[in-house]
Amino acid sequence: MISHATTKDKDRKGARPALAASAAFFSLFKHHLKLRLQYRETFLFSLALHPLVMLLILAMFKGVYRKQELVLGYSQSQMVWYFGSSQFFYYLVWNVVDKNIAQKVMFGGMDRQLLRPYSLLSWELVQLLAHKLLALVFEFIPVFAAYWLILRPDFLSGQGLAQYLILTALALLQFFLLSFLFGILAFLWQDVSAAHALKFIVVNVLAGVALPIAFFPDRLQRVLYALPFQYLFHVPVQHLLGRVDVTRWDSFALTCLWHCSWLAALFVLSELASRRTIRHFLSAGG
Amino acid sequence: MSAVNQTRRRTPHFAQLLALDLQMKLKRALAFRLNFAANLAISLGYSLIFSVFQFCVYTGLRGYPGWRADQMLFFQAVLLFWTGSVDLLFGGVRDYIDLEITYGNFDRLFVSPPQVLVSLLSRGTNVQASATVLAGALGSAVMLARLGLHPTWLEALSFAVFFVAGLLFYVALLVVYSACTLFMVKMERLREVFDRVLFFASFPADLYAGAGKAVLIFAFPLALWVYLPVQTLLGRLENFAALAVGTAIASFALALAFWRRQERRYVSAGG
Secondary structure (H helix, E strand, O other), X not given: OOOOOOHHHHHHHOOXXXXXXXXXXXXXXXXXXXXXXXXXXXXXXXXXXXXXXXXXXXXXXXXXXXXXXXXXXXXHHHHHHHXXXXXXXXXXXXXXXXXXXXXXXHHOOHHHHHHOOOOHHHHHHHHHHHXXXXXXHHHHHHHHHHHHHHOOOOOOOHHHHHHHHHHXXXXXXXXXXXHHHHHOOHHHHOOOHHHHHHHHHHHHHHOOOOOOHHHOOHHHHHXXXXXXXXXXXXXXXXXXXXXXXXXXXXXXXXXXXHHHHHXXXXXXXXXXXXXXXXXXXXXXXX | OOHHHHHHHHOOOHHHHHHHHHHHHHHHHHHXXXXXXXXXXXXXHHHHHHHHHHHHHHHHOOOOOOOOHHHHHHHHHHHHHHHHXXXXXXXXXXXXXXXXXXXXXXHHHHHOOOOHHHHHHOOOOOHHHHHHHHHHHHHHHHHHHXXXXXXXXXXXXXXXXXXXXXHHHHHHHHHHHHHHHHHHOOOOHHHHHHHHXXXXXXXXXXXXXXXXHHHHHHHOOHHXXXXXXXXXXXXXOOOOOOHHXXXXXXXXXXXXXXXXXXXXXXXXXXX
C-alpha cells in the first residue's frame, strides 16, 4: 500500500521540514547545474539563435511602424520588446509539472515519489525553483543583454525591471500551482495531455503571451482583465515596458497583494484537489 | 530469391508506416476516451482561437498592406489547414526523438527494417490534429466560395506544389532538429526557438520590411507554408516565387546530408 500523504501530512512527519526542503533545493540546484554544464552545446546554440528571433520580430514591426508611431499605445520598441519578452516567460515561468506528474503516474515512478520525505507539491516546487534560478542566470540575463544590443529599450528603468522580476517570481508560483492542479488530475484520468494543451490556451490567450491584450476587442479585454491569468505575463511585462507608473510603489504593492490573494486561493484549491485525487492512485500504472 | 530481397520486399513504405502509426495512435486515444475528446476539442478550439488572434492583430495594426479582411480570413483558413496537416503527420516527431535519446531507446531504430530516419519521421503522427485539418479544409472551401474564386487547373496545381514543397521544407527542419538531438541530447530551449520561428510564417510576408520579405520567400522559405499557396489562389503570385520550391528541395537535400553525417557519428551512450 502506498502512502497518500499530502503537504501537511509530510510536514508533520518531518522534524525540520524547512531545513529538509532547503537541503533538497541545494542538491537539486547542483544536479541541474551539472546537467546544464553537461549539455552546454544546447545552451550556447540556443543563445546564438535567440537574437535571430528578435531580429525577425524587429523586421516585422519595422514594416508595421512605417506609417504610424504608436500602435494601440505601444511604441515600436515597446512592441518589439513585448514579443521578445514572451521568451522570458518561457525561461522564468513556464513549467511542465503537469507532464512530469502524469508521466510518473502512467509509466511508473509515482510510488517512489510518494515514499520520499517530501510531499509531491514540495518536491516539484523545489525542483522547479532550482531549475528557474539557473535559467535566470544562464538564460534570462544573457538574452536580455543580447536584446538590449539589438534594440535599446528606451522605456526601461531600474524600478520597472525590479518590479517585473518580483511580479514574475509570483507568476512562477501561480503557474506552478496551475500546472500542479492539472497534473494531479492524472490520478483520476491517467493521460492528461488535454490539460497540457489547455495550458497553451491559458498562456497564449488569457495571459497575453502570444500578443498584447490591447489587440482584443473591448468586451474580451474586460473579461481578460477580470481573470487572474493576466498576472502570469501581461501585468509583469507592463512594468518592464514602463507602461504603468513604476515610481508609484503603493500601487505596485496593491498589485502584488491582489496577485498573492489569487495565489492563496490557488494553493487552497491545489491542496484540496491533491487530497481528493491522490486517493485514486494505484501503483500498477493507474 | 535471396533472403535479403525478401526482407526488402516486406519493408513497409513511409506512407504505410505513417498509416500504421495513425491507426495505433487512434486505438491508444480511444483507450483514454475522455482525454481524447477533450484533446480534440482543445486542439480545434486552440487553432480557431489562434486564427481569431491573427485577425485581431490584423485589425489592431489597421490592416496589412495589400490584404483585405476577407482575403485575410482565407489566409487564416489555409493556415489552419496547414498547421493541422503538419501536426497530424509530424506533430509528435520532436517529442519522440527527445524521449528516445534521453532514455537511451534510440538504438532500437537501427535494428528495425526501415531506415532510421524513415522510422523516426513515421512515428510522430498526432491523431488529435485531425479536427483542425477538417476545420481548415472546410474554412478554406467556404472562403474560396465567398471570395468568388474559381482556381484554374494550373492554379490548383501550383497550390499543391507549394504546399508539398512547404511540407518538404518543414520535414527538412525536423531532420535538422533530429540530427542536432543526436549530439546535443537535451534540446529544451531549441524546441521553443523552433516554434517561435514557425510563428513568423503565420503572417503574410508583405508585413516584413526591407529584405525580410525576400528572406521569407527565397532564403528561408517559410512563405511556402501559407503565404505562397494563398497568393497562388488569389492570382497574384510574386515573380520568381518558384525559386522557393528550389530552396525547399535544396534544404531537404542538405538536411539529409547533415542527418547522415550525424547518424554515422552517433554513439549509443547518449550522444
